[in-house]
Amino acid sequence: MSMINNELNRNPLQAVDPEVYTTIAAEQKRQQENLIMIASENLVSRAVLEAQGSVLTNKYAEGYPGSRYYGGCTYVDQAESLACERARQIYKAEHVNVQPHSGTSANMAVFLAVLKPGDRILGMDLSHGGHLTHGSKVNISGRYYQSFSYKVEPDSCLLNLEEVRKTAREIRPKLIIAGASSYPRLIDYDGFANIAREIGAVFLVDMAHTAGLVAAGVHPNPVLCSDIVTATTHKTFRGPRGGVIFSRQKFAVSIDKAVFPGLQGGPLMHIIAAKAVAFKEAQLPSYAAYQKNVLANASALSEALIDLGFSLVTGGTDTHLVLVDLRNKKISGMEAEKLLERAGIIVNKNVIPFDPKGANNPSGIRLGSPTLTSRGMKPPQMREIADLIEQAIAGRNNGGSLARIKQQVDSMCSEYPAY
Numbered sequence: 001m002s003m004i005n006n007e008l009n010r011n012p013l014q015a016v017d018p019e020v021y022t023t024i025a026a027e028q029k030r031q032q033e034n035l036i037m038i039a040s041e042n043l044v045s046r047a048v049l050e051a052q053g054s055v056l057t058n059k060y061a062e063g064y065p066g067s068r069y070y071g072g073c074t075y076v077d078q079a080e081s082l083a084c085e086r087a088r089q090i091y092k093a094e095h096v097n098v099q100p101h102s103g104t105s106a107n108m109a110v111f112l113a114v115l116k117p118g119d120r121i122l123g124m125d126l127s128h129g130g131h132l133t134h135g136s137k138v139n140i141s142g143r144y145y146q147s148f149s150y151k152v153e154p155d156s157c158l159l160n161l162e163e164v165r166k167t168a169r170e171i172r173p174k175l176i177i178a179g180a181s182s183y184p185r186l187i188d189y190d191g192f193a194n195i196a197r198e199i200g201a202v203f204l205v206d207m208a209h210t211a212g213l214v215a216a217g218v219h220p221n222p223v224l225c226s227d228i229v230t231a232t233t234h235k236t237f238r239g240p241r242g243g244v245i246f247s248r249q250k251f252a253v254s255i256d257k258a259v260f261p262g263l264q265g266g267p268l269m270h271i272i273a274a275k276a277v278a279f280k281e282a283q284l285p286s287y288a289a290y291q292k293n294v295l296a297n298a299s300a301l302s303e304a305l306i307d308l309g310f311s312l313v314t315g316g317t318d319t320h321l322v323l324v325d326l327r328n329k330k331i332s333g334m335e336a337e338k339l340l341e342r343a344g345i346i347v348n349k350n351v352i353p354f355d356p357k358g359a360n361n362p363s364g365i366r367l368g369s370p371t372l373t374s375r376g377m378k379p380p381q382m383r384e385i386a387d388l389i390e391q392a393i394a395g396r397n398n399g400g401s402l403a404r405i406k407q408q409v410d411s412m413c414s415e416y417p418a419y
């Protein structure tokens, strides 16, 4: 142990494990040298990184602040209480649980709290923009529960609440889920809440993608009209990788019991401390400005792509993401993802509603503005990037054109450092 301590004091990671050190350094370089447009990713602050990498990782703290199964919890109790108090204030929530390890864990805890195996749930179809944990047949949510889905309209690709209402009345689910992973428009949470009330269902919103926009007040707050809200803290929210659950007081005990001891053991106290830091950052005026820029950038990107002849699902965006239907460009989502990566632009292939090619080789790509906005980019840079995407796709058989695009990407990346 003393040998390890000496190494740690000198130059910890590089000395103890040069392979992992080199891998992390390479990943840091990749994040700096590429335009990262994965809609669900972001760049955390150095303060969040520091809390995540802290000695709080050493502590076991099964239970909740003031009621733990281990001694020595004074300081981790403080960290968790700060996280809960800040989160409650930001989202005006009656109750919050900051222990879920991820968005998926948060959703599973809600199911465990309010459903019995075999109960009916109704969520957005995965191939229309929903999430795996909202009832997909390959996920526990579609295997342990009877899952049903609502879809978007064939022409507009928009949600139609009258259709959702019809399906809900027919199915009579115990739980209705609103929220999406690749739906670029605002969701009418009040409308969903009315449907849930009409049929006596519990109403869950999964705001994993938009939690940051909500925290800054630039998107409506679903906590006000729903029974339970789940979120991740690492997407638009710009905190550490993890999950969180907000609920009405009447669900507080069952949700806390579902998270621990129902699904998880020891909470990740270093991550919870980092969540507390991110909740503090979300209360700064600069955070609201950041989230406004996230929206302005996605909107500028969407307009520029339309001007360049791209077809966007729903014709635009109200959020941080844009879903591009590439069929008119005669390139698949997978080919576009690989091609753009060679140019230094990182996106993900994505299914589009009614995709004729299916989920394994989908027809679209999903682009997001959060990471580039964290680097300080603004609408003029979004227009420049839209141009680069168009040039890469149009000149895909021309190696020289891709090299020129990569040079432009390099110069933008140096002008807007990730850290």
Ligand code: DSN
Pocket (backbone or CB within 6 Å): 039, 040, 103, 131, 181
């Ligand atoms: N993987 C996340 C996303 O990219 O949307 C959802 O869990």
